[in-house]
Amino acid sequence: MDNQKKEPDDWRKNKTLQDCMLYMLQNEIMCDVTFRVGESRKMIKAHKNILASRSQVFHTMFEGSLPEKGEISIPDIDEDTFSNLLLLAYDDDVLISNKNVDSMLYAGDKYMLSTVMSKCSEFLISTAKSADAVVTLSTARQFHLEDLQTESLKYIEDNTAECLSSIHAVELNSQCVQLILKSEYLSCSETDVCNFFLKWITNQCQLQDLEVNAENLRSISGELMSLIRFPLIEKKYFSTTVSHSMLLTTDEILSVFRWHHGEVCSLFSTDPRCPRGPNLQGETKIIHRHTRISNGWRSNAANALIFHSNKSIWLKGCIIFAPLSVTCGGNAKFTFELTDESTNIFSNEVLDMESGTSLNETIGVSLTKPILLNAEKRYTIVVRDIKPTTYYGSNCKSVCKQDDVTITFQNSTKSKCSTDITQGQIAGIMFCL
Incomplete structure (x- = not known):
């Protein structure tokens, strides 16, 4: 054993x-x-x-x-x-x-x-691509995670309205708010940006147990206020809300009102933010204003129309009538210009007909960058230097509807040919909400 x-x-x-x-x-x-x-x-x-x-x-x-x-x-x-x-x-x-x-x-x-x-x-990274991106941005900033901060901020830029309406957005610290407000690529209206900022500074007063008054609002906002582009805010919202918020001084309010009537505003930026690329959220919507199409339009002078929308929209491109000949060579280009009532130029670029999308006798041509158009604000679209003979529209509508968006067209003194609300070269616009 x-x-x-x-x-x-x-x-x-x-x-x-x-x-x-x-x-x-x-x-x-x-x-x-x-x-x-x-x-x-x-x-x-x-x-x-x-x-x-x-x-x-x-x-x-x-x-x-x-x-x-x-x-x-x-x-x-x-x-x-x-x-x-x-x-x-x-x-x-x-x-x-x-x-x-x-x-x-x-x-x-x-x-x-x-x-x-x-x-x-x-x-x-997964939460950086959701409405909680503002929370992730705060975490990334706190722990110096640069890649995560970049991903979070990019998602916020591409989905700004959704992220700024998050219940967590008003809890951000001032460093994160500064990162967002400094961005040139926010994909929402300046009215949305300002609305968030007013909620944020009010919440900061409450968190610090401070009375919501002009002195405390300006103290909390500090240099951040200069990042809000007040002249680009919708006029009605600025008049009814912002001007009564105690945030701006009388001189600052007057400078914005004067900008609305064509004067230069030296206190705040008037440059629109530009989201990345032409593909914003949502489906691209198309509005045609004509009901009939004819041929034989020939004029390289300015075709112009005034228009406004009942809602804020992102203008993504214009629709023009196509050349009669499919081979236009170097003539297949035209100049596009967009201004507001104060003659501020939002876009002036040479676009290529041949790079557009064919819509039968019309062509949809995308702008280099989408342009945010405020609700009920009048803009003038000018198309010139079209050299080939093209189709043109007639029996055009002055009021066009697409879902719940209504675009109203008016005659413009900038039109130097026969384009007006009843006929002409400008076929319509491309936009998204």
């Missing part, structure tokens, strides 16, 4: 290096540092050499000029987060979720664990 004691199984057998390290952590084998974690001061043991190899902070903690002795207290991190932090330090693998991402970011930032920060950033 064999009375020899049987040796225990070797736990290292068939384990990878990471498996062995995790086994030693979980079974507290040869641990040489003890942490007291969270409010409960739970005891968690680990290995100094492993932690020092992953984190400069831990290395300094153990081997610096004033190394920690005995048990190390970590009251600001809960035990689950710290356990996950150790798992990631030992194994490079841990589950990041909505429930723990904030606490893991805090712990990863505190101990300079780049792997933790990277995994949290990867997880948050």
